[in-house]
Amino acid sequence: MLSIKNLAVKLEEEDKQILKGVDLEIEAGKVHAIMGPNGSGKSTLSYVLSGKDGYEVTGGSAALEGADVLEMEPEERAAAGLFLAFQYPVEIPGVGNMTFLRTAVNAQRKARGEEEMSAAEFLKVVRARAKELKIDADMLKRPVNVGFSGGEKKRNEILQMAMLEPKMCILDETDSGLDVDAMKLVAEGVNALRSEGRGFLVITHYQRLLDHIKPDVVHIMADGRIVKTGGPELALEVENNGYAGILSEVA
């Protein structure tokens, strides 16, 4: 699904190398998790994959189902099936959440040459999905993320994911700021989308989320590289012992 080879990235404005050769192979139907110390480059990886400005790819490649995503505009990546649930969702004053969702869904459909969703159909689907995530009608009407609590913003990310039905979902610390019940809701939202044709990359600091979303593979990222890859037990090891042991072992 998503194939990242030796990806190296520096900041555009500064001479600072952040990713120093990342290799990742995420197969369709699988959930991969990335853990790693603060500042190790996890969000940078997710931004570079989704096309944010300010980064320069100095080497390597990233392909979604064989297509070079690094060459695409952000909206093309989205239409191709890539989705990033932001670590810090953005507030957009003046743009209603509903308008935003519908514009996004139909823009992607249009880009793929599919028929646009009618207002009625859209309303039906969005209401059902919102209900599952306990997002009330008021949150749908309000401007995108404006005045939303931290947890509401994260649930709103999952709602977008559920509406857009991407092939490759990247979740950047979607669990941070969530209370226990919200974490369950989010995990259920993700699990509901798990399918043969869909890949997940879940960035997290905590084992707790991975109790609900059982990963197939766990990676440890440090200083811009994947330094260790293992099964779910690796996350438990981090939870119990921190990164010190793993990092000294690979150093």
Place this chain on the structure above:
Amino acid sequence: MAEAALKQSATEARLAGLEMPQGGWSEAARRDALARVTAMGLPERRDEYWKYTRPDTLVQADPVPAALFDRSDEAPLFDSIDRLNIVFVDGVFDAEASDDLALAGVSIERLAEASADIHWARDLYGVLETNGQKPVERPLAALNTAFAPDGVLIHVTGKAEKPVNLTYRHQSETSDAMLHHVIRVDAGAEITVLENGPAAARFNKVMEVDIADTGAFHHVRAQGRDHERRAATHIFARLGAESIFKSFTLTANGVLTRNECILELTGDDAIAHVAGACVGDGDFHHDDTVFITHDAVNCESRQVFKKVLRNGATGVFQGKILVQPGAQKTDGYQISQSLLLDEDSQFLAKPELEIYADDVACSHGSTSGAIDEEALFYLRSRGVPEGPATDLLTLAFLAEAVEEIENEALRDEINARLSGWLERHRS
């Protein structure tokens, strides 16, 4: 000395080419206005009030010719609204294109035809304009009072059955039009006046509005998309107790626009809102000049002006709230903001508050900004291409002004115009 002489000769040159309509009830007011404009002299670019906008082309004897704009790509504005249409072509009334001037709750006449010696409009014509000449002079408005050959006189006695729509067509590249409207809204009466169109190569328009206690006046206008047109407009309104005045203006294109709005809240508990959304690309200069005087207790005034500027377009805002002694519990709000889509465009703002009462709440703010890159990326990451995403953020920026239009159907029409303009003017 030389300056005063230049001003005088420019004024004389302009006046020389104009002919004052003769006779009838308005003649005295016209003569008075001519005396005033002669004494004041027409605006000149060293005038403080014209610091940000060059008045030369608005004042010179002949208008700069303006190419006609092909607007066949859009249906006429307000087409979805059930309305009474009054059409002026280059400032000349078009009877064939207009509806009968008959509407329940309203009496409508043309200024050019209301020639009797006694007329209700006599108490207002040039009167509100004269009141509005202090403390700042507005010579172009006095010029209009003296010479405007036509306009509409609308007396609203009840709840108007439907909006009155004034359509201003521009069909001659060298037209120079002046219209003067007078609107009187009786106690408890209510009307919506719509205006749309470029009017002429050069347009000078005055609208005097007198709203009696508990009357309501709603106004939505769009100034026409002809790139080369020039316009100087004035609204003078006097508000009685518990009355409502709400005016919104859309300006898309137009090489030069100066819209002045002079409001006087004279009765307690009155509400005055004036808003504008303008979008300009390239050779575009748009000036909103507002002066609101609070002279009664517990009144609310709101000014919301938003400008989207690109490719060297210029936006100007001069807005003042004057709270007179005794005008306690005044609630005054003023915001003027620009969204600069590139570094060549500029926004010049002069917000002012002058307050002589102690128990008032007035706020004002003025900002210039660019598109929020974080929000733009967020939208794009969800699949919305850069163009539509920018449009969405731009409409969001304009929303506070557009939302001042109370009627949803009118609001939708204006939003559709804005979307269309943004789509045609993407980078």
